[in-house]
Amino acid sequence: MDAFLHQIFSGLANGCIYGSVGLGLVMIYQATHHINFAQGEMATFSTFIAWALIQSGWPYWAAFFVTVAISFIAGLVIQRIILRPVEKSPVLTNVIVFIGLLVIFNSMAGWIFDHTIKSFPSPFAQKGMLVTPWFSAHEVGSALVMLAVLFALYAFFRFTPIGLAMRAAAQNPDSARLVGIRVSWMLAMGWGLAAAIGSVAGMMVAPVVFLDPNMMGGILLYGFAAALLGGIDNPGGAVIGGFIVGVLENLLGAYVIGTELKLSVALVLIVGTLTLKPDGLFGKQVVTRV
Amino acid sequence: MSTFIEYTKTKQFRWISSALLLVALLILPFLFKNYRVFQFNLVLVYAVAVLGLNMLTGFNGQISLGHGAFFAVGAYVAAVLMDRAGMPYWSTLPFSAVVCFIVGWLMGFPALRLGGHYLALATYAFALAVPQLLKYKNIEGWTGGVQGIVLSKPEPPISFSFLGQPFSADRWLYVFTLAVAALMFLLAWNLLRGRVGRAMIAIRDHPIAATAMGINLPVFKSVTFGVSAAFTGVAGALGAICVAFVSPDSFTVFLSITFLVGVVVGGLASIPGAIFGAIFIQFVPNVAEEISKSAPWAIYGVVLIAIMYMMPSGVMGLLKKIWAGMQPATRVDPVRKS
């Protein structure tokens, strides 16, 4: 029973990470109707930046927040400079550009920081009040951090004028322009936020799986599954989807198919959702006009 | 100059230049060392793989980021048949083709409901999952697990020397691969040039109009997926034969991305472009790796983005523009007002 509970809780903790990656994907999809294939590699690169700062003596939380800020700005800049020119181009062009970004970030991480596996510190003390027999301090800590991030985002979109403007720009860019919203900057900010969320996810995951350029490769897949399961246009859905994916992955891995085929779980979830229920569990029906 | 261009259009020129090209291609392997010839073989293998992907993505508009998986399936089918069933190398090709056709055709069904980036996503997921599937312990008996399968290069059927170089295994494989590749290209050209090709392009550009004109979309799209997979699968089998080794880690998602680079560089929806793309993806890493282990991929990334910006139709598109620019200008009579 203990082992079973551990799988569940650990799955929930993982689910926070998957949900956050999925959330970043949903945010970009809502704003631009594109799937950011580079989401994982951007998060990895951000984590490397944090690592470099910590290596040169910065205290953890200073490095953390600076990394988040840098990632936000980088995401914004990438959208303005690289993605804006192909905004109106066909899907294939955009997919190719995204893959290009993926590859550049991955190779830059390897070039600048080399391919040796590095350890990344966790800010959550190994001993102390958060430790229980079912989950580690880091799992609790990272879950709390992710939930705080999600909450902050929710509040931002729900209660601030800019949050409202971003939602409007994502839903109806033409009308948004007619109320004076600078839509292209809203898109850029969406990217900035997605990059920032990704960097937090990366920094929470790195202590567990260790840091190397391919760290997020598999996790990205789980993020995709979470986003699709929840409905690609539903931020809350991505979070719930993340939990489902996390728990399923652990349970199926432990009791059904063995831990080596875990990625296939994500694959099956993705293909299954796309074919059987493309709107996900919580998404809205999208009707495309002929 | 213009008379030369006129001459290039004649049948005589085409026969002569084709014959010269054939001779040049056959002499080529004897002008270089074995390792270079091995690289040429890989170029041919990649050309067929890229051609397969181009059929699906360039001509038919279905984005696949998972063709590395078909390459892997084709390679493993060939390897298993050669190693476990003792079949001769040349007989494995049809099996790879058929198995990959079926897998691709089956994948075509869910793909019907997925457009654009969703299909890209699903195929990307497939490509990511394949190495894990290949390493799965329960099928290790067949696949060789993490270590893969080691094969031996086939001996050439006749032995002789030419220009001081022996007709080695690599050189024989060159001729073999060249013949197979030529056959595949001819097949593709026949397929894509006629009604089938036009239907594929119609589906890509105006799917609803295509349906209205009587093209059976689901059948067409799944069959295209299957044929595309078969082509890349044959390439995979050829690759397994030429390299004499298959292992799960040779077939990561980055292989799929490599093929995509090949398609983009050569030119979407271009058959000869596949050759340029293959040359690019085979030789750029060799050169770039001198700079850094990561440089090839950095270059791939920059190239992908740059080409989308500057010459979306790839090398072939650029060449076509240059060629068109060199044609004598057609004279247009001023419109007479009646």
Next chain:
Amino acid sequence: MSKLLEARKLCAYYGPTQVLFDIDFSLEPGQITAILGANGAGKTTTLRAICQMVRTSGNLEFSGQQLVGKATENVVRMGVAHVPDGRGTFTSLSVDDNLKLGAYVRGDRAEVARDIERTYERFPRLAERRNQQAGTLSGGEQQMLAISRALMLRPKLLLLDEPSFGLAPLIVAEIFRIMRKINEEDGVSMLVVEQNASLALDLAHHAYLLETGRVALSGPAEDIKRDESVRRAYLGY
């Protein structure tokens, strides 16, 4: 009196296709001007041209500032509010959110809140539905919402594209009555595109008639209304 909006030799294009050919028009501040014409005459395109939603060339000045080449959101920030055909409401957002967005560029939050309350006083039906999703409103209510949202900008110029479209006559009459009231009480200048010529001519002070992208006729609305030959030839009644 200097013109609020002046167009000289204005051309507009959808891609390579030209749809407006050297049109001239001008709007006086405080007036309601109507643009009439058949389907495809270029009426909607004229409004889009003012908001720079289509490619334009020529001369287009608003309060003395050149509009050609400006981004749409910057034209809006100069005080031009546009109610597009199809209303353009944010259908998944609430009525209240739609109104707030209308005032997005304004900095005076207290005044914005007061304007929202005024809107609810003017349109009790919107007040009832303030937290409802805008997409669930009826056609007439959405039109009221769209106009109110545009007014939240406190615009100098209000552009309206086919306000009567798809609405029952009673609702249309009410909306036009409200539009006149807004013009008279708040002094908002308006440019109204309408297929329903008689309605438009009753409301407007001045009118332009477009035919295949060119100005065929212009003059005081009264004169056009009274001129039978013009009415029969161009306006169909």
